[in-house]
Each structure stands twice: as structure tokens, then as C-alpha cells.
Amino acid sequence: MTPLQALHDSYRLLPLPLNTPEATLELISIQRQESPQLLQQQVGGPARGLWQFEEAGGVRGVLQHQSTKRLAVEFLGHLGIEPTEEAVYAELRTTNDVLDAGFARLFLYTDPHRLPEIGNEESAFACYLRTWRPGAWFRGDEQQRKKLRAKWAGSYAYARGICRL
Numbered sequence: 001m002t003p004l005q006a007l008h009d010s011y012r013l014l015p016l017p018l019n020t021p022e023a024t025l026e027l028i029s030i031q032r033q034e035s036p037q038l039l040q041q042q043v044g045g046p047a048r049g050l051w052q053f054e055e056a057g058g059v060r061g062v063l064q065h066q067s068t069k070r071l072a073v074e075f076l077g078h079l080g081i082e083p084t085e086e087a088v089y090a091e092l093r094t095t096n097d098v099l100d101a102g103f104a105r106l107f108l109y110t111d112p113h114r115l116p117e118i119g120n121e122e123s124a125f126a127c128y129l130r131t132w133r134p135g136a137w138f139r140g141d142e143q144q145r146k147k148l149r150a151k152w153a154g155s156y157a158y159a160r161g162i163c164r165l
Helices: 004-012 019-036 055-064 069-079 085-092 095-107 119-132 141-161
Strands: none
Touching: 004 019, 004 095, 019 095, 019 119, 055 069, 055 085, 055 095, 069 085, 069 095, 069 119, 085 095, 095 119, 119 141
């Protein structure tokens, strides 16, 4: 299943207002940035799934955040998954792409800022930094930051192409 198909399948299980072109563009950009080779496990790290979730990070965030905890329980109920960090993380290990995509959308929903307008690559990058908090940016040096920013330009262009936006 492609990330775009997984996202569209997850939208069927989430409230309609979460399905927007802006969200789709941001999420496909993030997925491409996080796992361009479609790896389900972070190389040398704990993250799982196409959007690279960590149990104590994004999974916990979605399950506990005031804006998403109810939505997460409902979403997980549709998938027959217990609404616990352990159960969700275990299921991510099985390459459940619809779960992964739905949690990515819910995680993005925890951001108090508006989604970036289509075509505003710089705002989209700022959103990615706020939400996914990539280590190469926050713990990296200037060269790593430049490389990450350049990679984002490619990820965003790729996402605009496959989303046709």
C-alpha cells in the first residue's frame, strides 16, 4: 500500500474535517522526509511505520493530547486495536499502514497552528519541525540542518506531484 492510499484509507475512519488537501500535502511531505525508502523501522532507532513513530513520542502524544485522545480511541476502535501505547506501537511493528497514517494525521492535528497553505514550502517545513522535531535539526550542526532543509524541498516537491497540488 502506498502512503497516499494508506492516508486516504485512514481518512475514512476519521472525522471528515481532518481530510483536507493541506493535511494530505503536509503528511505526504513528512512521510517522504522521514522514510523515503518506505522503511517500516528506523535504521538504528526505535521509530516504526512509514511516518516513523516512537512509542513514548508520537504514539503517546496522540493518545494523551486533549484534542486527539477521544478521536484516537474511536479510530483505534474501528481498527480493533486497544487504545494503549503498547498495543499501538506493537501494531505499528506489523506494518499497519492505515494505523500509521491515521496516527500521523492525528499527531499533526495536535499542532495549534493552522496547516500551511498549499505552495508555502517554508511554512510546511516549520510545521514539520514543530511536530516531528527531527533530531538532525534540533541536535544537529549547521551542515546537518542545511542537508535536512534541502531534503525537505525535495520531499515537498515530490508530495505536491503525487498529490497533484
